Every structure is written in structure tokens, then in C-alpha cells.
Amino acid sequence: MILSRESRRLRRRKMEERIFRALMAVSILIVIGCLVLIVGTIIWKGLPAMSLSMITQIPKGGYYLGKEGGILNAIIGSLYLASGATVLAILFSLPVVLYINVYTKKRSRLASLTRFSFDVLWGIPSIVYGAFGFIIMVFFGLRASLLAGILAVALLEFPIMSRAADEVIRMVPRELLEASYSLGATRLETALKVVVRQCLPGLLTAVLIAFGRGIGDAASVLFTAGFTDRIPTSLLEPAATLPLAIFFQLGTPFPEVQQRAYASAAILTVLILIISLVARGLGKRYTRHIIK
Numbered sequence: 001m002i003l004s005r006e007s008r009r010l011r012r013r014k015m016e017e018r019i020f021r022a023l024m025a026v027s028i029l030i031v032i033g034c035l036v037l038i039v040g041t042i043i044w045k046g047l048p049a050m051s052l053s054m055i056t057q058i059p060k061g062g063y064y065l066g067k068e069g070g071i072l073n074a075i076i077g078s079l080y081l082a083s084g085a086t087v088l089a090i091l092f093s094l095p096v097v098l099y100i101n102v103y104t105k106k107r108s109r110l111a112s113l114t115r116f117s118f119d120v121l122w123g124i125p126s127i128v129y130g131a132f133g134f135i136i137m138v139f140f141g142l143r144a145s146l147l148a149g150i151l152a153v154a155l156l157e158f159p160i161m162s163r164a165a166d167e168v169i170r171m172v173p174r175e176l177l178e179a180s181y182s183l184g185a186t187r188l189e190t191a192l193k194v195v196v197r198q199c200l201p202g203l204l205t206a207v208l209i210a211f212g213r214g215i216g217d218a219a220s221v222l223f224t225a226g227f228t229d230r231i232p233t234s235l236l237e238p239a240a241t242l243p244l245a246i247f248f249q250l251g252t253p254f255p256e257v258q259q260r261a262y263a264s265a266a267i268l269t270v271l272i273l274i275i276s277l278v279a280r281g282l283g284k285r286y287t288r289h290i291i292k
Contacts, residue, residue: 055072148225
């Protein structure tokens with residue numbers, strides 16, 4: 001009687017395991033299928049419009065009506081904007097994250113409140129950051145420019161980078177910090193020479209996540225960065241971005257220009273892919289500093 005119960009229990013467990021394995025396999029297939037479908041659709045629709053002149057020339061007269069030119073201004077503008085915003089986000093997020101993990105206690109109320117604030121800021125729609133940036137522009141008498149766009153996107157990236165970096169740093173064993181203190185290191189030395197080095201691959205991933213969000217966001221730069229057919233040479237000049245270029249191209253009634261929008265989306269995807277590969281390579285390079 002006991003053996004029969006045990007055998008039924010084992011069969012039930014095996015059945016549950018098979019069901020969950022099947023569900024996990026289906027979930028993986030759905031994720032991969034969605035990725036392939038999205039990228040495949042973009043490439044299929046944008047490949048006929050892809051050309052060397054598209055990435056080496058700025059828009060010429062009538063470009064959005066189907067005439068000659070390219071989106072070099074949007075490519076360089078997106079890189080300028082996302083790079084500047086990411087640098088600003090690093091300068092503000094890394095000290096905050098190191099402070100709540102190294103200088104405060106493990107169950108500090110300040111640390112909990114800070115993490116809660118990150119979560120709230122992460123959930124705010126990007127259009128709100130754009131509206132806030134627009135209010136700041138009006139207050140200081142600024143016009144739409146690369147600088148205003150950098151500030152708005154930096155606000156957008158700040159909670160994303162901070163929360164991701166915080167999760168990485170929290171995985172550092174407390175014993176490692178105590179060992180550093182016992183050897184005479186200060187909290188600042190421990191934060192910079194031990195914690196940052198230990199978490200460097202994860203921190204690079206956090207930067208990548210924030211950079212990808214910044215370079216692909218349109219709402220936060222719609223009112224702040226403006227749009228121009230020229231490459232900005234100053235922080236006070238307006239700057240074009242790839243998301244807005246895609247938006248404007250899709251909004252035209254010309255099929256040729258709409259194809260260029262998909263080609264622009266493919267270029268944006270390739271840029272993010274290259275950045276991902278570089279970050280992965282750097283992460284593997286610095287993994288040797290990690291204590292396992």
C-alpha cells in the first residue's frame with residue numbers, strides 16, 4: 001500500500017516536471033520567435049531601401065518626399081545624445097548606488113527609500129521626462145537642443161542604470177567588504193577598488209541597458225532635442241535622432257520613404273547589436289577580476 005502511494009507520487013512529480021519543461025520550452029520558442037519575427041520584418045521591409053548613401057549622407061532637399069539623401073545626421077545625433085546622457089547618468093548613479101551599498105547598513109531605511117524611488121522613477125513614462133525637460137527649458141529660456149535632449153535622456157537613464165547597478169552590487173559578498181576593511185582599506189577604497197572591480201561586468205551590462213533605452217527612445221527627445229537635417233556642431237543646436245527619423249518617415253504617404261523608415265530601424269538595431277557585442281567582450285575581459 002505504501003509502495004503504491006510512493007509510486008503514484010513519483011509518477012505525479014515526473015508528470016509535473018514534464019509539463020513545466022514543456023512550458024519553459026514553449027516560452028523560449030515564443031521569445032526567440034518574437035525576436036526573429038521583429039528583426040526579420042524590419043530587414044525584409046527595409047533592405048530594398050538600404051544603401052551606402054543612406055548612412056553616409058545627410059538629408060537633401062525633399063528627402064522626406066522620396067528624393068536623395070540619407071540619415072547620417074540622425075545616426076550621429078543619436079550617438080551624441082545617448083553617449084552624453086549615459087555619461088551623465090553614470091556620474092550621478094554610481095556614487096548613489098555605492099553609497100547605499102557601502103556606506104549604509106544592510107537594512108537601512110535610507111537605502112530602502114532610495115531603491116523605492118528608483119523603482120518609481122523607472123516606471124514613469126518617457127514622455128513625462130520629455131515634458132519635465134521642456135518645462136526646465138522654458139524656465140531657463142533654452143530652446144530645443146542637443147544639451148536639452150541629453151539632460152532629458154539622462155533623467156530617463158538614471159533610474160534604469162541605478163537599479164540595475166544596485167542589483168549587481170548587492171550580490172557582492174559582505175565578507176569581501178569586511179576583509180577589505182580588516183586590511184586597513186577605507187570605505188572609499190573598498191568601493192572603488194573592490195566593489196567596482198568585482199562588479200565591473202555587471203556594471204557594463206547596466207550601462208548597456210541604459211544606453212539602449214536612451215538611443216531608442218523618442219518621447220523624451222520629441223520636445224527637447226528638436227530635429228534638424230544638419231549634424232550638430234554645438235550643444236546648443238538641435239539634433240536629429242533615429243527614433244524621430246523613423247517616426248517622421250513612417251508618417252509620410254510615400255511608400256519609398258516608408259521603406260527608408262524600416263531601413264533606419266534596421267540601422268538602429270544593428271547599432272544596438274554592435275554595442276551589445278562590445279559590452280559582452282569587455283565583460284568577458286574583466287571577468288577575471290571577479291572572485292568566485
